[in-house]
Amino acid sequence: MPQHVRGVVARAKGEPVRVETVVVPDPGPGEAVVRVQACGVCHTDLHYREGGINDDFPFILGHEAAGVVEQVGPDVTDVAPGDFVILNWRAVCGRCRACRRGRPQYCFDTHNARQRMTLIDGPELSPALGIGAFAEKTLVAAGQCTKVDPAASPAVAGLLGCGVMAGIGAAINTGGVGRGDTVAVIGCGGVGDAAVVGARLAGAVKVIAVDIDDRKLTTARSLGATHTVNSRTTDPVEAVRDLTGGFGADVVIEAVGRPETYRQAFYARDLAGTVVLVGVPTPEMRLELPLLDVFGRGGALKSSWYGDCLPSRDFPMLIDLHLQGRLDLDAFVSDTIALDEVEEAFARMHKGDVLRSVVIL
Structure with a gap:
């Protein structure tokens, strides 16, 4: 049954973002619903808001995220409900010429969820980098979920989803x-x-x-x-x-x-x-x-x-290094904020006042 959650939406170019009610559908084949625990505020999200990526408004922003898998659709075997995961925007296909040659980090046909989340009043949302994680829950392709050690804090684990990994x-x-x-x-x-x-x-x-x-x-x-x-x-x-x-x-x-x-x-x-x-x-x-x-x-x-990364290879390794005390991911977190503070975080980021603000849900 579709769920109603709160999410940060950019409705038009240059307009301030706002928290709105988002409808998350049940996962279809190859898809997963993830309960988001933390999501970093990245310059790419600001680029989306300013129309610098494309003009496929309205957007649901956020992509540097970690959380727990809540539901999976048919044919999903790599992750299961309860798994702690980092979200990525490179779900590899396994079939293209790069994947067949053993170079999946260069996959030419990465994909996202086939279904779209929507606003409660109807319009389909474009998820930032195919993720849209400034929300209490989000719908992604199951291949966008990489299991890592749940001992890691979601606030730092999610940063591997984009900028730190890059x-x-x-x-x-x-x-x-x-x-x-x-x-x-x-x-x-x-x-x-x-x-x-x-x-x-x-x-x-x-x-x-x-x-x-x-x-x-x-x-x-x-x-x-x-x-x-x-x-x-x-x-x-x-x-x-x-x-x-x-x-x-x-x-x-x-x-x-x-x-x-x-x-x-x-x-x-x-x-x-x-x-x-x-x-x-x-x-x-x-x-x-x-x-x-x-x-x-x-x-x-x-x-x-994306740092030529292969999430299934790199995310668990880097989380292990962090837990061993050899990679200080906490140093990248300038402050933690609430979902309704993303617009203010954009302003601080634009001024160069923070390294990373992280939304905690």
Whole structure:
């Protein structure tokens, strides 16, 4: 029987979000209903509200979530009611050419629930990243549910669902950071800070954090950066070279998504080094580089989508590291808020006052 729950809805571009009554249908084949326990407030949710993703309003926002499976539909075998799960937006198909070649993290046909949640007055809702977890309960594809150790706090576990996973994965999965490497991270928001953490986890000997905000640089240092560079006052390319014996970093992670910062990353790497783009650009942005420099410097230019993660592989591993005291996920939680405080959290995030606000349900 369909359930009525409270959820945060963006009805039109730029309008403040509000808590409304959402109708959650019974799960169909391959679907699950999850009782949400916590959900992080991510920049992507703000982009949805501002029409920066698409104009498929109204949206039900929220996607960095953890909770407990309440119901499953027919043919669901991987999760069951009572399982503590992190939600992800990459339910792999198992059939496409990437999956058949043993590379499901690059699945070309990821999917979400087939049914839509609706507002009580009728309109269908578009769930942010196929999740829509600023709600007491949400409907997802069962493959979007990854079981993890229930000893973890939902407030920190859910952060692996997007930004923290993207940053850690950019360092470990995409960048291949190894023991003794030097790493530079350009842009120290949530994703960049997670890349700092990932680089240290992988054994990097030197991690250089680059940003234009001293507050963010202080946070990056607290999370493991060995050096910081304020690129508002210092040339970041020269600074990274100076800190790496004149050579440049082995891996440079660009977590901003702008042409000018990508060029900085390109020239701040060592010969045969690696550049990883994990910052998300906008459609109109264009990049111009001398092709001879691309050829002559060698190495690799990579893009990292969701940290090249495979949730079934990466989420349980990272939760285990957290529970062992080797990955401080609590450091990413700036404050906890109620469901009706999301709009205020957007304002604080826009000002750069928080790393992550987390909605507790």
